Amino acid sequence: MKRLEFIVNPVAGIGGKVGLKGSDGEEILKKALELGAVRESGKKALVAMNILKEAEADIEVFTWPGEMGGDICRKAGIDAHVRGSITPGATTLEDTVRAAREMSALGLDLILFTGGDGTARNIMDAVGTDTTVLGIPAGCKIHSGVYALNPKTAGKLLVQYAQGKVKETKLAEVMDIDETQFRNGVVQAKLYGYLKIPNESKMIQNLKSGRGFSETASVEMLSHYVADEMKDGILYLIGTGSTTASIMQKLGLPNTLLGVDAVYNRKVVASDCTEKELLELTENYPKVKIIVTVIGGQGYVFGRGNQQISAEVIKRVGKENIIIAASRGKILSLFGSTLHVDTGNEEVNQMLCGYYRVIVGYEDMMMLPMRDV
Amino acid sequence: MAKVNVRKNFQQARWNEPMIYELSTPGLRGIIPPAVEDEIESRVGDVAAKLPESLKRKTAPGLPEVAQKQVLQHYIHLSQETMGANLTNDISEGTCTMKYNPRLCETLIGNPGFADIHPDQDEDTVQGMLKIYYDFEKVVKEVSGLDKFSLQPGGGNHAVYTAASVIRAYHEANGELEQRNEIITTIFSHPCDAACPATAGFKVITIWPDQNGMPDYEAIKAAANEHTAAIFMTNPEDIGIYNVHADKIVEAIHAVGGLCFYDQANANAFLGVARAKEAGFDMCHFNVHKTFGTPHGGEGPACGAFGVRKELAKFLPVPTVEYDGEKYYLDYDKPESIGKVRQYIGQSAVVLKAYTWSMMMGADGLRECAEISVLNNNYMLHLMEQIPGVSHAFQGNGIVRQEQIRYSFEELKEKYDIGSDDMNCRMGDYGIPWFWSSHHPWVIPEPMTLEPCESYTKEDIEEYAKVVEIVAGEAAENPGLLKNAPYHTGMHRRIQEEDLDNPEKWAVTWKAYKRKHGVK
Amino acid sequence: MSRKQFVHPYIPNSEPAVKKQMLEAIGMESVEEIYKGIPEHLRFKGTMELPEPIVSEYRCQRHVEGLLAKNKNAKENICFLGGGTWNHYVPSVVDTIMERDEFLTCYVGEAYTDHGKFQALFESSSMLADLTGFEACNTPTYDWANAIAIACRMAERMTGRKEILVAGNMDPDRLLVVRNYCKPEMTVTKVGYNKETGCMDLEDLRRKLSADTASVYFENPIYVGALEVNAAEICRLAHEAGATAMVGVDPTSLGILEAPAVYGADYAVGDLQPLGLHMSYGAGLGGFICTKDEKEFLGEYPSLLFGVCKTQQDGEYGFGEVYYERTSYASREKGKDFIGTTTALHGIAAAVYMALMGPQGFQELGEGILKRVAYVKEELVKIPGISLPVTGCSYCDFMVDFNKTGKTVKEINRALLEYDIIGGKDMSREFPEYGQSALYSVTEVHTKEDLQALFGALKAICV
Helix, strand or coil: CEEEEEEECCCCCCCHHHCCCCCCCHHHHHHHHHCCCCCCHHHHHHHHHHHHHHHHHHEEEEEECHHHEHHHHHHHCCCEEECCCCCCCCCCHHHHHHHHHHHHCCCCCEEEEEECHHHHHHHHHHHCCCCEEEEEECCCCCCCCCECCCHHHHHHHHHHHHCCCCCCEEEEEEEEECHHHHHCCCCCEEEEEEEEEECCCCCCCCCCCCCCCCHHHHHHHHHHHHHHHCCCCCEEEECCCHHHHHHHHHHCCCCCCCCCEEEECCEEEECCCCHHHHHHHHHHCCCEEEEECCECCCCEEECCCCCCCCHHHHHHHCHHHEEEECCHHHHHCCCCCCEEECCCCHHHHHHHCEEEEEEEECCEEEEEEEEEC | CCCCCCCCCCCCCCCCCCCHHHHCCCCCCCCCCCCCCHHHHHHHCCCHHHCCHHHECCCCCCCCCCCHHHHHHHHHHHHHCCCCHHHCCCCCCCCCCCCCCCHHHHHHHCCHHHHCCCCCCCHHHEHHHHHHHHHHHHHHHHHHCCCEEECCCCCHHHHHHHHHHHHHHHHHHCCCCCCCCEEEEECCCCCHHHHHHHHCCCEEEEECECCCCCECHHHHHHHCCCCEEEEEEECCCCCCCCCCCHHHHHHHHHHCCCEEEEECCCHHHHCCCECHHHHCCCEEEEEHHHHCCCCCCCCCCCCEEEEECHHHHHHCCCCEEEECCCCEEEECCCCCCCCCCCCCCCCHHHHHHHHHHHHHHHHHHHHHHHHHHHHHHHHHHHHHCCCCCCEECCCCCCCCCCCCEEEECHHHHHHHCCCHHHHHHHHHCCCCCCCECCCCCCCCCCEEEECCCCCCCHHHHHHHHHHHHHHHHHHHHCHHHHHCCCCCCCCCCECCHHHHHCCCCCCCCHHHHHHHHCCC | CCHHHCCCCCCHHHCHHHHHHHHHHCCCCCCHHHHCCCCHHHECCCCCCCCCCCCCHHHHHHHHHHHHCCECCCCCCEECCCCCCCCCCCCHHHHHHHCCHHHHCCCCCCCCCCHHHHHHHHHHHHHHHHHHCCCEECCCECCHHHHHHHHHHHHHHHHCCCEEEEECCCCHHHHHHHHHHHCCCCEEEEECECCCCCCECHHHHHHHCCCCEEEEEEECCECCCECCCCHHHHHHHHHHCCCEEEEEECHHHHHCECCCCCCCCCEEEEECCCCCCCCHHHCCCCEEEEECCCHHHHCCCCCCCEEEECECCCCCCEEEECCCCCCCCCCCCCCCCCCCCCCHHHHHHHHHHHHHHHHHHHHHHHHHHHHHHHHHHHHHCCCCCCECCCCCCCCCEEEEECHHHCCCHHHHHHHHHCCCEECCEECCCCCHHHCCEEEEECCCCCCHHHHHHHHHHHHHHHC
C-alpha cells in the first residue's frame, strides 16, 4: 500500500493559451482570467487520475479540497482523504506550498502534483529532496525533469509505482526561466535545484544488442571514470548538478549540489564558491580543470547553471581543461542538436566552440560539437 | 501496385506445448545407448562402482523421462512455433541479411566426409576440408581486396573482437600500446564496434552523424590524435547511407598512426562493387553466416571472416590454412599471433556452406546479389514512402539509399501511442517474423530496419509493405488492437513482465521455476 | 558464361522484365543510379578472380562431394580422437530437428513469433542445469573455451579480483582463448599438476591462491585423461581464499560423475558437442555456463538468459529475457563483454539429445564408457613398449605412452591409417613432458571389434 498526496495547482498553464507566458504573479493571473483563460490543469490531472484508478487497491490518497484535488479524485472515482481548506476560484501559490509542506509532514510515500516549472519550484521549496514526488505536466513552461512526458505516462508510471514495480528513485532537475525576461521573448532557463522522482528503468526487449543501461547506471559508470582519472597536482572545479555530485560521492567528498566546489589532491579545498573565489583559486593553483555536466534538456554546459563559473573563470582555465560528463541518455536526447554555451561573453563563447569528448560511461565518450547560441 | 496478396487469415501453429518435463513418466526413455559386450563386462566389472566416493553421482539428474515419439513430436511442435527465414517473408531483419539458405548446403554437411571428421585429424586426412578453407579464403580476399584472412571467429562480433585483439598486438609490438588506448567508432556502426574494443581494453569515442546522416568527418578529425589505436566503422551504417568520406577518414586515422577496421556486416550490397582495399582499410570482416547464404540458426552457429593487409597477417589467430603447392597444411608458426579466439579452426560447417554457395554464384552472381539487393531496397522504400505514419532516418536528404533503411513509427507513437514493439507484435499476426527495430540506443525513434535482400520477389516486397500499411492503419483506427497483439502467433502478449526482473520470481530453468512458483 | 543468359534460382528479381518494372517504379534507368551514392574513386573497377560458377546444383553437389571424399572419416575408419570433440552417436531424432528450416533459418527474433525456439532453449538450459546440479544456465557461447573465458570475467566482476588460476593440465588451446580474452585487465596463472596422476598439485594451488584470486579453473574429466579426485578440495581451498571455483566438465559424464554444484563449484562450464552434435571438423561446438540462481551470479552473465513469463492467455508459458539490466553499479569493468551470434541451434540439439537420454541414458552411457576405457587400458599395456603415463580412472580420454616403442606418435598414426584407424592425438607439442604420448578417446560408438582392431594394429606396428 502506497500513501500518495495529490495536489493540483489549478492555475498552472493558464497563461499559455491566452499568449501569456506563465501564470506566476497575481497580476498575470488576473490578466489571464480577464482574457478568458480556462483552468486546464484540472483536466490534465484527471487524465492521470483516471489511469491511477486501476491501482486503487494499492493506494491511499490524501488531497486538498475542490479544484486543488478533491474534485478531481471524485470525478476519477478515487476515494481520498481531503484535508485543509481553500477559497475556491482564488487559490494561490501559497496554497500549493502549504499543502505540500503540511502533507510532507505526514510522511507520505509520494507527492503527485500538477503544474509547470513554477509549481515544481514551489514544491521544491516546500519538501526539498526528502519526499519522492512526480509532476503531471500542465504548465506553460516545462523545462524541469520532474515531470512525466504527459498526463497519460504520469498515470501509467504511478500505477507501476503503486504496485511496487518501480522502486528506484533519482534526482531530477528543477529548471525555470526568468519569467520577466521570458515575456520579453528571452528564454533563459536556470537550474534551481532538484526533486526526487521515481526512476522507471526502460524495459525494452532487445535481444541482439545486449544489455542496456539505465540512467542511474550510466551516471555511476561515468562518475567512476571521472574520479579514477583525476590526478594529483591539479585543482578541479566541480560544477553544479547531480551528475557532478555523483562524481564527488565516488571521491568520498562532500558536495554542494547547486554550488561549485574545488578539489585538490582528492580533498575539498573550497565549497560553494562564488565567482570571486573561483578567480582567486585560479590564481593560486597552477593547473586548473573544470568538471561540468549538461544542464537541462537543451544541451547547455555554461550559462544555465554553473553561473559562478563565469566567462572570466573559463578564460583563465582554458578550453582544453574543460571536462564534460553527462549520462548517455541525456546526451542522446540531444541527438540532432549540439552542446550550447551562453556565458554572456561573446569572445569566450567563441573560444568554447568546437568538439568535446563528453564522458558518458567508464572509458566511454561521445564527440559533440559545442555551438554558441 | 497490382493486387497484393496478404495473409489475412494467418495462424501460426500454437500447440500450447507443455514443458518437456511435464511429459515425463518415470521409467520411459527416448533412446538406449549401445551396451558393453559381455566379454568387456566380465573383464572389467562395474567400473563406476570403483570410482572414488567423492566423484560418484549420488542423485540422478532430474532430467525428463520421455519415449522417443513424444520427444520428436514435442520438438517438431516447438519448431512449428518458430518463423524461419526459409519459410517466411523475412525482409524484417535489417542489418542481418536474411536471405535464402540453400538446402543443398544442408545435404552436404550430412556427408560423412564432413560430419564424421575430427578436427584433430592429421592434415593428410583432411585435405578436402583444408582446400575448402583455402579456397573460401580466396573468395573473401577477392571480395575485400585484402591479403590474408582468418576464418576462426565464431561470428561477426567475434571477428570484430579479433580485430581489436590484433590492433592491441600491433601497437604492443610497436611499443605504443600504453599510449594508444583509444578507439573511435560511429553511432550508427554496430554496437560491437564499440563493445569489442572495450572488451579488449580500449577507451571508446563515439562519433555522431552530420546533418546528412554520415559520420561527422570534422568530429573524427578532432577525435584522432596520438592516443588513437584505431577506428572501427560500419559502412554503410545501418541507415543505408554510403559514407562518401570513407577514404578521407582512413587517411585521417593513418595520419595519426592508427589502424582502420571496416565492419562489413552490411557487405551484401557491395559484392564486387566497392571493397575495403580501395578505401584504404587495414582490416575488415564479413559475416559468413549472412552474406554468404548460410543459415542463422536463431543465433548461430556462425562464422566471421576476419581479413588484414599482409603487414598484419603475423598477428592473426593460429593456425592459418596454407598451401605449399602440393598439400594444404595448418600453420601454427606465428610467434606474434594473438593466440586463439575459438577452438580448432572455426565454424567449418558455415565455411563449407559458404564455399558451396560462392561456387554456385561466381563473380557475376555475387555482383548480381549486390545489384538486386539495392534495387529491392529502393523499391521497398518507394512503397513504404506512401504509407501514412511511416518515415525514415534522414528522410529527404537527397542521398540514394543502398541495401537497407531504418524506418520510424514516430508519428504513430505521438498520435496513437503505437511504437515499434506494438507494430511488431501485430505484424506477426500476418505471418511476418519479428522485425529488427534497431540497436540500442534507439537514436531514431520507434525504429524498424528492413533489408530486402536478393532472395525476395517483387511480390514479397509488396506483401511486406502492404502488411505495414494495414497495421499502421489499424494503429490509427484501433490502437488497442495493437496493444494486445499478437493473436495469431505461438504466444500471446506477456503480462507481469516485471517478474523477469524479480529474483524471487524469475526462472531461467525449470528447476528454478518449480521452486519459485510452487509447481510440484 | 555470360550472366545475362539465365535468372539465378536464388535471385528472382534479376528476371529482366521484373527488374525493369521495379526500376521504372523508382524512376531509374539502371541500378548504377543507385550506386551513384558511392564516390567513383571508391568503386571497384576490376573483376573478382573467382572460378566460373557451377550453376547447376547437381554439379555443385558433385564438386563438393568430391572434395569431401578426400577426407578420411570416422564412418569408414575407426576414430580414436577426442579431447574436445568426441565421436558419440547422434540420434536420428536430433538430426531431424536440426534440419527443420524453422529452427535452422530463424533469426534472434522474439518469443511472440519464435515461441518454440525460446521454449527449446529454455528447456536446454534447464536440462544442462539438471546435469550440473545448478539452477541457472545461459544460452550457448561459441565453445567451451569461450565459456571459460566469459565465466572468468564474470568472476572478476563479482569478486573485484584480477587473477585467474588455471590447472596446468587443461587443454592448451582452450587456454590460448582464455588468455586472449582476459587481456588486458586480468592475469592468468597456471597451477602445477602431478604428472603421474594428472591431477592438480594442491600444494602449488595453496601457494598461488591469494587475495587477488578471482577464480580457480580446473577440468573434470581432465584434458590429459584423468579424473580430478581432489575436485571438492580445490573448491574448498578456493573458497577459503575468498575466490570462486570453476570446473570444466564433459556433460555426458554427469550421469555417473558427481554434479559440480554438489562438490562446491560456483561455475560449471563445458561443451555441447558431445550432446548430439556431429564432430564435423570442429563445427559441433557450443559452450555453456551454469551457476547458482542468485542475483550476484545472474547479474554478471553477458549472454541472453531466457525465463518464463505469464501471458494474457492463462496457463500459457511465455518467454522473455531475465534481469534485463544486469548492472552492478560498483564495477568499473561492467559492460565490457560483447554478445552476438553464437551457437543457439546447438543448444536446441543438446535439448533434444538430453530429452532422449533421460537419467537412465546418461547413466548407462557413462558406465559403458568407463568400462570400455578400462578394458582398452588393460589390453594396451599388454603390448610391449606401450604404457599408460597417467594412472587412475578415465572417462573417454586417456593418454597412451609410446616412448618405449622407439616410434613417434606421428609415425604410429600414419601406420594406423593403413588399418583404417585414426589414432589418438599427438600430445608431444602440447605436453612435451609426456614425450611421445597420444590422447586416445573411447566412447559408446566403439565396439569390441573396433577396440580389438586397434590392439591388433598397434601390436603389428609397435612390436
